[in-house]
Amino acid sequence: MTARARVPENQDELLEYRLSLRLGPVHARQRLGIEREAEALVFGQDHRSFHLENLASAPGFIRFCLKMAGLFRRGQDNSRRLDVAQNRFHLPDLPEAFDGFRILHLTDLHVDMDEANLQAVMHRIEPLEYDLCVLTGDYRKQTWGPVDAALNGMERLRKRIRGPAFAILGNHDSIRMLPALEDMGYNLLMNEMLPVERNGEQIYLAGVDDAHFYKAHNLHQAGNDIPLGGVSILLSHTPEIWREAAHAGYDVFLCGHTHGGQICLPGGIPVTLDSDCPRRLGRGYWTVNGMQGYTSPGAGTSVVNVRLNCPPEVTIHTLTRGPQ
Numbered sequence: 001m002t003a004r005a006r007v008p009e010n011q012d013e014l015l016e017y018r019l020s021l022r023l024g025p026v027h028a029r030q031r032l033g034i035e036r037e038a039e040a041l042v043f044g045q046d047h048r049s050f051h052l053e054n055l056a057s058a059p060g061f062i063r064f065c066l067k068m069a070g071l072f073r074r075g076q077d078n079s080r081r082l083d084v085a086q087n088r089f090h091l092p093d094l095p096e097a098f099d100g101f102r103i104l105h106l107t108d109l110h111v112d113m114d115e116a117n118l119q120a121v122m123h124r125i126e127p128l129e130y131d132l133c134v135l136t137g138d139y140r141k142q143t144w145g146p147v148d149a150a151l152n153g154m155e156r157l158r159k160r161i162r163g164p165a166f167a168i169l170g171n172h173d174s175i176r177m178l179p180a181l182e183d184m185g186y187n188l189l190m191n192e193m194l195p196v197e198r199n200g201e202q203i204y205l206a207g208v209d210d211a212h213f214y215k216a217h218n219l220h221q222a223g224n225d226i227p228l229g230g231v232s233i234l235l236s237h238t239p240e241i242w243r244e245a246a247h248a249g250y251d252v253f254l255c256g257h258t259h260g261g262q263i264c265l266p267g268g269i270p271v272t273l274d275s276d277c278p279r280r281l282g283r284g285y286w287t288v289n290g291m292q293g294y295t296s297p298g299a300g301t302s303v304v305n306v307r308l309n310c311p312p313e314v315t316i317h318t319l320t321r322g323p324q
Helices: 011-023 025-042 058-068 072-079 115-125 148-158 175-184 219-223 239-248
Strands: 083-091 102-106 132-136 165-168 192-198 201-207 232-235 252-255 284-288 291-295 313-321
Touching: 011 025, 011 175, 025 175, 083 291, 102 115, 115 148, 115 313, 132 232, 132 252, 148 175, 165 201, 165 232, 192 219, 201 219, 219 232, 219 239, 239 252, 239 284, 239 291
Parallel strands: 083 313, 102 132, 132 165, 201 232, 232 252, 252 291
Antiparallel strands: 102 313, 192 201, 284 291
16 A cells, blocks of 8 residues: 655645755755745844845935935936846857847846836836846845735736746745746746757756855756757856856856946946955956856846946847857
8 A cells, every 4th residue: 555645734835845846855945944044034033144135224224325415316216217238149159040049138126126117127128129038036125025026026027028038036036936936937947957949959048046145056957968069058146156157167157136236336336246256247248267147237126226327227148159
């Protein structure tokens, strides 16, 4: 007589069961366990950790300082005026079918932070031409708490994205969001790879779980099935794993997380990037050991909905055959 699998008895157990089936029990336990521990720290059970956006008084204090300096209204207006940045990756081994292939890159949307910003994003991407869309994390305002408002914004955004949409999670995102995002039509890459086919030829799109806070990324698992010589694109929320990714052999690295500084000194000099990486990797195009990367400053805002000397952007990456 075979033993029956225990049926989940409540919503939390059902979620854990579904995540275990989707990710494997170890990954699911790791992500959920760290989330619960982090939320306990935020809610005062332990005062040893500090995260600016989770400090209740931080947004009000920063907003007050900006108003006193006469910069708040200007910064808020800036946060709702999105640039469309154009970037080109030159790849000598790119299959001919992908010459001119366009990727819309969205990141750090924080869709429940500012409704006007979300509306601006949806309006900005509407006329753009692209072959697929990638999203590199941070869809929620906070790093803890409810996810419903963020999921609502992501559902509305999905209706404005044409064609395939591949996504990863960032340090602001809860693993509890994964099933709902996939049900909306986002293809989540959780240390996984999917081939992208065009006219019988392929490139390989890989994505890793958050490497900034959760340290749940696994470059080897994501890339093990990419054939030798295949052109590969890695989605990572943060640029912090640039060295690992370059030595792992990825051709292109797309990320966000830094917001480009969000509030910068004149000349676009960031005060902080909240990322353990060289400053030259904090925004825009870069190369490391033959790997080409792009760190988007993102379309949204964190802590306060202002930007100074650091405009938000959505990015169109065009793949081109030829030398770098």
